[in-house]
Amino acid sequence: MRPDDLKFQKSHEWCRVEGETATIGISDYAVSHLNDLVFLDLPAVGATVTIGESFGEIESVKAVSSLYSPVTGEVIESNEELGDNLEWLSEEPFGKAWMVKVKISAAGPDLMDVAAYDSHCKAEG
Amino acid sequence: MLKALVRAPTHPRLPAKMLTTALESAHLSLGARMVPFAGWSMPVQYRGILDEAKTVREHAGLFDLGHMGRVKVYGPQAEAFLNRLQTNDAAAIKPGRIRYALLLDDDGLTQDDILLYRNPADSSDANGFFVVINAGNAKRDLERMNAIAKDFDVTVEDCTQSLGMIAIQGPKSQDITQQICSGDLASLGYYAWMNTEVCGVPMTLSRTGYTGEDGFEAYVPSGHEPKVWDAFLKAGEAHGLTAIGLGARDTLRHEAGMPLYGHEINETTNPLEANLSWAVKMNHDFVGKEALERVTAAGGTGRKLVGLITHSKRCPREGYPIASNGKTIGAVCSGSISPTLSKSGTPTNIATAYVETEFAAIGTELQFVVRDKAEPCIVTALPFYKRAR
Numbered sequence: 001m002r003p004d005d006l007k008f009q010k011s012h013e014w015c016r017v018e019g020e021t022a023t024i025g026i027s028d029y030a031v032s033h034l035n036d037l038v039f040l041d042l043p044a045v046g047a048t049v050t051i052g053e054s055f056g057e058i059e060s061v062k063a064v065s066s067l068y069s070p071v072t073g074e075v076i077e078s079n080e081e082l083g084d085n086l087e088w089l090s091e092e093p094f095g096k097a098w099m100v101k102v103k104i105s106a107a108g109p110d111l112m113d114v115a116a117y118d119s120h121c122k123a124e125g
Numbered sequence: 126m127l128k129a130l131v132r133a134p135t136h137p138r139l140p141a142k143m144l145t146t147a148l149e150s151a152h153l154s155l156g157a158r159m160v161p162f163a164g165w166s167m168p169v170q171y172r173g174i175l176d177e178a179k180t181v182r183e184h185a186g187l188f189d190l191g192h193m194g195r196v197k198v199y200g201p202q203a204e205a206f207l208n209r210l211q212t213n214d215a216a217a218i219k220p221g222r223i224r225y226a227l228l229l230d231d232d233g234l235t236q237d238d239i240l241l242y243r244n245p246a247d248s249s250d251a252n253g254f255f256v257v258i259n260a261g262n263a264k265r266d267l268e269r270m271n272a273i274a275k276d277f278d279v280t281v282e283d284c285t286q287s288l289g290m291i292a293i294q295g296p297k298s299q300d301i302t303q304q305i306c307s308g309d310l311a312s313l314g315y316y317a318w319m320n321t322e323v324c325g326v327p328m329t330l331s332r333t334g335y336t337g338e339d340g341f342e343a344y345v346p347s348g349h350e351p352k353v354w355d356a357f358l359k360a361g362e363a364h365g366l367t368a369i370g371l372g373a374r375d376t377l378r379h380e381a382g383m384p385l386y387g388h389e390i391n392e393t394t395n396p397l398e399a400n401l402s403w404a405v406k407m408n409h410d411f412v413g414k415e416a417l418e419r420v421t422a423a424g425g426t427g428r429k430l431v432g433l434i435t436h437s438k439r440c441p442r443e444g445y446p447i448a449s450n451g452k453t454i455g456a457v458c459s460g461s462i463s464p465t466l467s468k469s470g471t472p473t474n475i476a477t478a479y480v481e482t483e484f485a486a487i488g489t490e491l492q493f494v495v496r497d498k499a500e501p502c503i504v505t506a507l508p509f510y511k512r513a514r
Contacts, residue, residue: 033158035174038440039440041496060174061461061464
């Protein structure tokens, strides 16, 4: 069960908006399809992220994938421990495996709620 | 993220034209993740690439290679036809032996890499040949074969649909296969093949592969693939044999220094710069020969395929620039974590790249560029991994 207070992108990032702050991570679906994760590159505090643009990279044995931001704003926290504990992504993708917290200046227009995202994952197989 | 997945819907929504092998349902029942590959629905992984790669290096793995193109070539001028078609010397291949070869265009650039088999002496057509081609190039290769065949008394027969292809790779391959194979495998040399029976089904079996391990590739008459697949899995159960996807296969071949068409070799590379001169015999008149002579006379192309190794946290990936002191001098063809070399505890990433010749010497210190950051790597001898024999 995915938490119902999250919004999702088609590209499998999730976002929890609390006031002006968005917490961003990637879904259990993304983690299970990437598996064998080896490296994570996240932006530093103070960096600017932009809707639809890459804010970091996650690397598995086979491929490196860009992480796409669902919001525009400034990074106010980056989960620095996650890179050394990539197993957290399998254990708690919506919990301690959050990636960045962003002070939102503009939100994305077309994020899915959990029901729509569940169907999206099913359709992708 | 997940670009590849977004581009490539998995099984239930495969485009109608997607080809499936006879083992499709076997893969699904094993929990494989199916992806489109060169027009085929193929298993990219069952459990995970690291786990599967380890299984092949330590025990044995079973591969469905039904997507690869398989072509019989026979008739009075089969040998002459093949010597026009490809770079190796078909006349020098003894009955029951196999050679690696290339198909070139008139400019000496690579159209495909192939395995060329001369039929075993006890075959009904002992003068015939068999050719295994890449799935992604099969259509183009067959068009080219048919065009060249017009000048020869030869028949080119596409057997991709009438023969399945199953490979077993890994140190336990012979022990496992001998349990279900009537022929004496100990007497079958590397790059040789024979007529035999596997679980009672007559077929040909070669000691070949694409992983750097010992192993066999079986050419299974259509309809018998599931039976043969299951027989292998059952015979191998006690030896740790499991099914292996194309993802691990790519990692294994990369560690073993074997080129993959579309990466180390393609329509812009020639065999000389790709270190494949050993597969080119200049004693016959093949397509592309004159172009290669011109390249040799001109002193080469100025670049060379090299192996790179790095202990950086980042992994060099296809297309990343290779630099020396800030100047770009090449680009990555294939890059991967090396599960086998990382075993010692030091994470080890490997890559192949074309670099300017002056930077190609073993031990040269270079950099690969990932998101504008230069990471160190060092030119190293290929293959990265060689099994103990």
